Amino acid sequence: VPPLPGVSSGMAPSVRRLSFEESVADEGRITHLVVNPAKTVCFDGDGDGVPEGLALVIEPRDADERMVTAAGDLVVFVNDPAVAPGTAFAPPEPSDPGEGGCVARWEIPEAEALAHFRRTSRARGIHLLLRWPGPPPRSATVHVHAHLTTFDGSVHRVDAPVSVAGGAPDTGP
Secondary structure, three states: OOOOOOOOOOOOOOOOOOOHHHHHOOOOOOOEEEEOOOOOEEEOOOOOOOOOEEEEEEEEEOOOOOEOOOOEEEEEEEEEOOOOOOOEEOOOOOOOHHHOEEEEEEEEOHHHHHHOEEEOOOOEEEEEEEEOOOOOOOOOEEEEEEEEEEOOOOEEEEEEEEEOOOOOOOOOO
């Protein structure tokens, strides 16, 4: 068989080969969480202009930004700038006082979080539909925090501002 044009018979093209360990070293290992901003909203289920709860989508990701299947106990809490810090629910750890007080908190056990995990082309991540445990937030924007504690004890945190559809203007505490 004659050699390919441009390649001499004595030299093969240089190709960098990865070892088996390098290619799968962190495969499937969660490094951080991402809140999907397109699918995370305060929802108004009955159309009365007052949000009934929070639709939250959290995506566990690896170092290459690929979504990975991850399970663990999940704590979600929402801060409202219109509520004074230290009132209502207590978040799992102190947050920025400018975010206001915690108006909602949910603790989701590992089995339930895993039951809400989706990995399809249209629905990716942990999809949660959370109803407000008390009155809805008063601000136009709230701050959502989520903490996922995996089986090995590592804790992954994410937070994001979320617009409150139909929320009242922020009038202060």
